[in-house]
Amino acid sequence: MSRRIDRINEQLRDELSTVLARQIKDPRLDGVISITRVESSSDLRSARVYISVLGNQEQQKEALDGLQSAASFLRREIRNRINMKHTPFMTYLLDESIQDADHILRLINADRPADSFEQNAKNGISELTTDSVALNISCSDYHGEA
Incomplete structure (x- = not known):
């Protein structure tokens, strides 16, 4: 277009x-x-x-x-x-498309083993912290900061 x-x-x-x-x-x-x-x-x-x-x-x-x-x-x-x-x-x-994406995410999460969540919880790692750290790194890389 x-x-x-x-x-x-x-x-x-x-x-x-x-x-x-x-x-x-x-x-x-x-x-x-x-x-x-x-x-x-x-x-x-x-x-x-x-x-x-x-x-x-x-x-x-x-x-x-x-x-x-x-x-x-x-x-x-x-x-x-x-x-x-x-x-x-x-x-x-x-x-x-939003409903389709939600359905796909639900299927992906359904296939994910439940013990991986428990293992992450034991290690003190959450997906939220991992995602926020990755976000901070990518934002600082984008702006040229160290």
């Missing part, structure tokens, strides 16, 4: 997030809704808007229904906020 389309996608995501947070009064959209990414077509006439909804499947479906019913309002607001030749028609989809 070109840098121009990437910038437009980012601007669409930011403006949609702002409109959802401040101007939409639909009770179906009262939950925690995050716009994870926007993918516009090369001609910028259509865009897929991926959302993540905190809640069960019923709440996710209600949020999608609420977004579909507010689609014309959202498009009109985007047209007023972003100066584009054509305002894209937006399709709203659930972003399942």
